Every structure is written in C-alpha cells, then in structure tokens.
Amino acid sequence: LRPLVPSNLELHTYEGECWLAVTPFHMSDIHARGLPPLPGLSRFPELNVRTYVSFADKPGVYFFSLDAANSLAVLAARWLYALPYFKAEMRVEMREDEVAYSSRRRKGNSEFRGRYHPVREVELRQPGSLAHWLTERYCLYSVSRNHVYxxxxxxxxxxxQDAEAEITTNTMAESAGITLPQTAPILHFARYLEVLIWPLRRIE
Incomplete structure (x- = not known):
C-alpha cells in the first residue's frame, strides 16, 4: 500500500499489518446543518475502498475510491472534499435480513456484486480489538497538490454484527492497483449508523 498512499500520511497498522476495507452501504437523509434534505441528493448507494492512516498521531481513513449512484453527489463531494468519487450504476435489494448489492463504475472495470447478511446479534467491540480499530475512526484525510486536508x-x-457473504465479483481493490491476499475477509454488518461530518480543513 505504501506507494499508493501519499507520503504525507503514515500508514496506520494493527499489530504490524495494514488493512483495506471494501464497504458497500446506502446513505439516506443527507443534509447540511439547519437545512432539510434536498430532493434527489439525500438518498443513494455508495461503495468505498479505504485504508487506515494517521497524520500527526491522529488516526483516520484514506479513500482510494468512492463510487456513488448520484451524479450531483459525486460532483459535490469531489469539490467539497477533494475525494476520488466516481459515478456508478448501483442496485441494492433488501430481502428480510439479506442485502443484494451490485455496483459497476461507468468508466473502467470496477465492479462489486454480492449478497450478505448478519449472523449474530449486535455487539459493541472493545477498545484494542481489531473490529474496534477498523471502525472507530473519527476523521478522513485527503491530499491535493501536496497539501493534507x-x-x-x-x-x-x-x-x-458478524456477517456472512457470497461475493461473486470484486474488482474494487484491483482498480486501485491493489492485489488482495488469498485469505478470507473479515465481515461485519451494521443496520444503521448516523454520522456527522465537518467541512474539509487544510492542516499542512
């Protein structure tokens, strides 16, 4: 991963290993503070590929790609957050507890197809565990013109919740120049999470 992550950012490791996450989800009720959700911009699927980094000892995430089904949202996110957003054809179907998810980027061969479902009850992960380390991140980083934001x-x-999945196609990491190891992935499922995000700020 080192050649693919800007040198301004440090790779953050867990027990000496870097991790990569491929995260499909569906966003809803997106809106700026004090404003209602905008029709056509507040609900759409998104799929991101991220790794874990730090800057000045503050851990966060770094995105290799973010695919979304909404063209206006892609343009807005590229402008507001300097993130590598891409337009994709996406479909999400819920059948009881199972999610069927498909995404294909309009340009290139980035594609994800699979089904997944939770297999255990909700469990809050303890500090120090890998699951806690992977998910409890409270900032994102982007680098533009050698400046860190x-x-x-x-x-x-x-x-x-622990999960099971049947993934039939996944070229998301490959499109970023990453070869996935031939090991079984760790799978987690979350039914809902409310997230607040602040504007991008230059820090270097």
Whole structure:
C-alpha cells in the first residue's frame, strides 16, 4: 500500500499489518446543518475502498475510491472534499435480513456484486480489538497538490454484527492497483449508523 498512499500520511497498522476495507452501504437523509434534505441528493448507494492512516498521531481513513449512484453527489463531494468519487450504476435489494448489492463504475472495470447478511446479534467491540480499530475512526484525510486536508467525523460506536457473504465479483481493490491476499475477509454488518461530518480543513 505504501506507494499508493501519499507520503504525507503514515500508514496506520494493527499489530504490524495494514488493512483495506471494501464497504458497500446506502446513505439516506443527507443534509447540511439547519437545512432539510434536498430532493434527489439525500438518498443513494455508495461503495468505498479505504485504508487506515494517521497524520500527526491522529488516526483516520484514506479513500482510494468512492463510487456513488448520484451524479450531483459525486460532483459535490469531489469539490467539497477533494475525494476520488466516481459515478456508478448501483442496485441494492433488501430481502428480510439479506442485502443484494451490485455496483459497476461507468468508466473502467470496477465492479462489486454480492449478497450478505448478519449472523449474530449486535455487539459493541472493545477498545484494542481489531473490529474496534477498523471502525472507530473519527476523521478522513485527503491530499491535493501536496497539501493534507482533514474532515472531522462523529458517530456513536458502530453497532456491529458478524456477517456472512457470497461475493461473486470484486474488482474494487484491483482498480486501485491493489492485489488482495488469498485469505478470507473479515465481515461485519451494521443496520444503521448516523454520522456527522465537518467541512474539509487544510492542516499542512
């Protein structure tokens, strides 16, 4: 991962190992503080590929890509947060506890298809555990023209459930130049999480 992450950011490791997350989800009720959700901009699927970094000892996430089904949201996020958003054709279907999720980027061969469902009850993960380390992140970083930017994030601890998945296609990491190891992924499911995000701020 080191050649793919800007040198301004340090790779953050857990017990000496870097981690990569491929996260499909569906956003809803998106709005600026004090304003109602805008029609056509407040609900859409998104799929991101991220790793874990730190800057000045503050851990956060770094995105290799973020695919979304809403063209206006893609343009707005690129402008407001300097993040690598891409327009994709996406579909999400809920059947009882199972989610069927598909995404194909309009340009290139980035694609994800799979089904997943929770297999255990919600469990709040303890500090020091890998699941806690992966999910309890409270900022994102982006780098533009060699300047580092940070956006603060707030949410309650993730209400995680262990999960099972049948993934038939996943070229999301490959499109970022990353070869996934031939090991089984760690799978988590969250039914809902409310997130607050602040504007991007230059820190270097």
């Amino acid at each position: 940070r956006a603060e994030i707030h949410h309650i601890p993730w209400p995680l």
